[in-house]
Amino acid sequence: MELTLENVSKAVYGQPYLYPFDLTLEPQQVTVLLGATQAGKTTMMRIMAGLDKPSAGRVWVDGVDVTGRPVRQRNIAMVYQQFINYPSMTVFDNIASPLKLARKGNVKEQVQALAEKLHIEAFLERLPSELSGGQQQRVALARALAKNAPLMLLDEPLVNLDYKLREDLRAELSLLFATGNSTVVYATTEPSEALLLGGHTAVLDKGELLQYGPTADVFHRPASLKVAKAFSDPPINLVQAQRTPTGVRLANSQEVSITLPAQSDQALTLGIRANALRLVGRAADIAIDGQVELAEISGSDTFVHVDTVLGPMIAQLTGVHDFELGANVQLHLDPSHAYVFEASGALLVAPELLREVA
Amino acid sequence: MAEIKLDLAHAYKPNPQRDEDYALLPLEMTFRDGGAYALLGPSGCGKTTMLNIISGLLQPSQGTVCFDGQDVTARSPQQRNIAQVFQFPVIYDTMTVAQNLGFPLKNRKVPKEQIAKRVGEIAEMLEMSHQLDMRAAGLSADQKQKISLGRGLVRPDVSAVLFDEPLTVIDPHLKWQLRRKLKQIHHELKLTLIYVTHDQVEALTFADEVVVMTRGRAVQVGTAEDLFERPAHTFVGHFIGSPGMSFLPIQASASGMKIADQVVTVPQQVSVPAQATTLGIRPEYLRIFPNDQAGCLAATVQLIQDVGTYILVTCAVDQTPVRVRLSPQSWRPDMGENVYLQVLDAHTCFYCEEELVV
Numbered sequence: 001m002e003l004t005l006e007n008v009s010k011a012v013y014g015q016p017y018l019y020p021f022d023l024t025l026e027p028q029q030v031t032v033l034l035g036a037t038q039a040g041k042t043t044m045m046r047i048m049a050g051l052d053k054p055s056a057g058r059v060w061v062d063g064v065d066v067t068g069r070p071v072r073q074r075n076i077a078m079v080y081q082q083f084i085n086y087p088s089m090t091v092f093d094n095i096a097s098p099l100k101l102a103r104k105g106n107v108k109e110q111v112q113a114l115a116e117k118l119h120i121e122a123f124l125e126r127l128p129s130e131l132s133g134g135q136q137q138r139v140a141l142a143r144a145l146a147k148n149a150p151l152m153l154l155d156e157p158l159v160n161l162d163y164k165l166r167e168d169l170r171a172e173l174s175l176l177f178a179t180g181n182s183t184v185v186y187a188t189t190e191p192s193e194a195l196l197l198g199g200h201t202a203v204l205d206k207g208e209l210l211q212y213g214p215t216a217d218v219f220h221r222p223a224s225l226k227v228a229k230a231f232s233d234p235p236i237n238l239v240q241a242q243r244t245p246t247g248v249r250l251a252n253s254q255e256v257s258i259t260l261p262a263q264s265d266q267a268l269t270l271g272i273r274a275n276a277l278r279l280v281g282r283a284a285d286i287a288i289d290g291q292v293e294l295a296e297i298s299g300s301d302t303f304v305h306v307d308t309v310l311g312p313m314i315a316q317l318t319g320v321h322d323f324e325l326g327a328n329v330q331l332h333l334d335p336s337h338a339y340v341f342e343a344s345g346a347l348l349v350a351p352e353l354l355r356e357v358a
Numbered sequence: 359m360a361e362i363k364l365d366l367a368h369a370y371k372p373n374p375q376r377d378e379d380y381a382l383l384p385l386e387m388t389f390r391d392g393g394a395y396a397l398l399g400p401s402g403c404g405k406t407t408m409l410n411i412i413s414g415l416l417q418p419s420q421g422t423v424c425f426d427g428q429d430v431t432a433r434s435p436q437q438r439n440i441a442q443v444f445q446f447p448v449i450y451d452t453m454t455v456a457q458n459l460g461f462p463l464k465n466r467k468v469p470k471e472q473i474a475k476r477v478g479e480i481a482e483m484l485e486m487s488h489q490l491d492m493r494a495a496g497l498s499a500d501q502k503q504k505i506s507l508g509r510g511l512v513r514p515d516v517s518a519v520l521f522d523e524p525l526t527v528i529d530p531h532l533k534w535q536l537r538r539k540l541k542q543i544h545h546e547l548k549l550t551l552i553y554v555t556h557d558q559v560e561a562l563t564f565a566d567e568v569v570v571m572t573r574g575r576a577v578q579v580g581t582a583e584d585l586f587e588r589p590a591h592t593f594v595g596h597f598i599g600s601p602g603m604s605f606l607p608i609q610a611s612a613s614g615m616k617i618a619d620q621v622v623t624v625p626q627q628v629s630v631p632a633q634a635t636t637l638g639i640r641p642e643y644l645r646i647f648p649n650d651q652a653g654c655l656a657a658t659v660q661l662i663q664d665v666g667t668y669i670l671v672t673c674a675v676d677q678t679p680v681r682v683r684l685s686p687q688s689w690r691p692d693m694g695e696n697v698y699l700q701v702l703d704a705h706t707c708f709y710c711e712e713e714l715v716v
Binding site: 132133162163164165167171174175178191192195196198215216219220235273274275293294295296297298299300303305316318319320322325 | 400401402534541545556563582583586587596598599642668
């Protein structure tokens with residue numbers, strides 16, 4: 001299915017919720033709506049579903065204008081943050097309900113297959129309230145998948161689950177989306193979730209659609225400082241810089257040589273992703289001195305918050321690293337791994353090395 | 359402050375028979391005086407049960423709790439001299455910040471000057487000195503939770519301070535600052551702190567030692583590095599790290615070492631314990647090659663994800679998924695390509711019945 005939003009905007013009581021934008025979803029693929037809370041993700045999704053009418057603009061499905069057509073007349077599956085199931089029906093009946101309505105094929109077989117895919121086949125005879133949160137959300141997902149709707153909308157479906165459960169379900173969902181033929185829209189606040197889901201990503205910020213493209217491209221080549229901020233976790237490190245003939249000069253008067261296009265603003269911003277900073281220096285690196293504020297350990301990574309001569313920075317190191325609070329550290333950066341943004345926030349230079357896309 | 363010794367088990371039902379009947383399986387554990395501990399595990403693992411037994415809110419169905427060698431099993435939280443901080447702020451809205459912080463001291467009839475001094479110190483540590491005379495009612499949720507934290511820490515003579523997911527209400531962007539505060543305060547006050555959470559980052563960042571729990575069992579007590587490098591139980595390997603360890607069956611056979619369904623030459627520097635039935639290896643340590651090497655397994659690439667800061671490759675070894683983390687610059691295979699995985703090296707862990715074999 002091809003869904004196009006054309007010059008769509010939404011205001012509620014004069015308050016702009018979404019500024020005018022155009023968006024065509026990639027058919028049969030996943031589109032991630034990425035943005036902080038209040039960015040407009042749910043508003044956009046409700047317009048796509050037909051739950052809300054846009055204040056202006058058109059919604060097209062496969063070339064047909066469906067603006068204002070209510071959700072009941074469209075074929076859509078939706079999954080919300082909260083686990084929504086029919087409380088008085090068994091898990092089996094919950095999953096079977098869209099199949100029974102559609103009167104298609106062998107219901108029992110299809111429910112069994114879906115339940116196996118989502119690892120809930122052992123609970124088919126139970127009521128939703130007899131399941132854990134993660135299992136209840138699996139039931140809601142199975143029911144949405146059972147509908148086999150051409151458009152499937154998921155609004156932060158994993159946000160209320162434990163960290164590890166989220167990880168497992170996310171991996172399963174990416175595989176299910178890849179093998180299914182629905183067009184999927186998935187809202188999230190987490191950059192890492194967008195990257196793991198792949199597909200395409202639309203970055204939203206305060207009601208504005210900032211950028212849309214293949215997820216890895218948007219991550220590696222954010223069109224603006226706003227996109228880079230929205231699409232970096234941990235936050236991207238920002239350093240003010242002045243253009244010089246050979247590159248830039250930083251706030252601490254440090255000279256850094258970077259190849260820049262012939263024309264640019266005088267005042268620039270360097271954007272340094274946390275994983276571009278290292279503890280061990282290499283040739284051509286610049287060194288940044290500072291004191292450790294805290295080392296946050298996730299297991300696979302250590303995020304070191306450092307109070308540096310250039311302001312607060314975060315470095316992402318692989319594995320477990322222990323630091324004393326207040327310890328002196330020197331961070332190293334290959335200047336070619338830094339992003340450069342114009343005074344307006346527009347992207348001037350993206351790092352070559354990190355740009356390769358699988 | 360006290361050293362806390364547990365030698366107990368707990369079941370909410372009478373006459374527990376099987377393992378599943380216990381909320382907490384029989385365990386022996388010592389919390390060092392002045393140590394910072396985290397109890398980490400998914401919902402239902404028994405971590406809150408353990409915390410409530412330590413505080414005295416719950417009496418274990420068998421065994422004892424000792425504080426500095428004294429049996430306190432039958433004593434109330436007040437008698438045990440425990441301070442607690444809960445998930446949500448518990449404060450008096452009509453009091454000022456200073457009155458809230460000083461309340462536990464006032465209750466115990468500590469002289470006024472001493473209260474003022476101690477409240478001043480705690481406020482200083484929490485960076486709330488400028489808010490001491492403000493009404494608590496007008497503060498944001500995270501400011502209120504800071505008061506709860508401060509009140510938990512205000513009495514210098516407590517046996518231990520217990521935290522039950524205290525940062526749940528804190529905005530994600532502010533969490534690291536409070537984690538840092540807690541760590542600093544622990545260094546300064548040297549209180550015995552026990553912290554319950556299901557969040558890996560929270561536990562690994564805050565604690566000197568983390569108690570990892572699953573299904574009523576404490577499966578490992580160790581530093582972040584121990585849990586990452588040498589998970590004592592397959593659950594720890596899976597739970598710590600994102601993604602966690604990959605596991606493969608291993609078996610000595612007449613034709614050599616058999617991993618999954620393949621016979622592999624064991625590299626010289628690796629010794630495989632005879633009783634090992636499973637091997638575990640982390641995505642960070644797994645190496646991938648385009649052609650066969652000693653100690654390698656043949657695998658097929660199923661999924662390549664550009665996760666931004668690294669590339670996550672999921673391979674199938676005879677149906678079992680095995681994940682590899684690659685740096686963005688390194689060689690990477692194509693989808694469906696046949697590759698070779700170096701699963702036997704110094705970082706490989708061996709398990710028998712889910713327990714690490716050493």
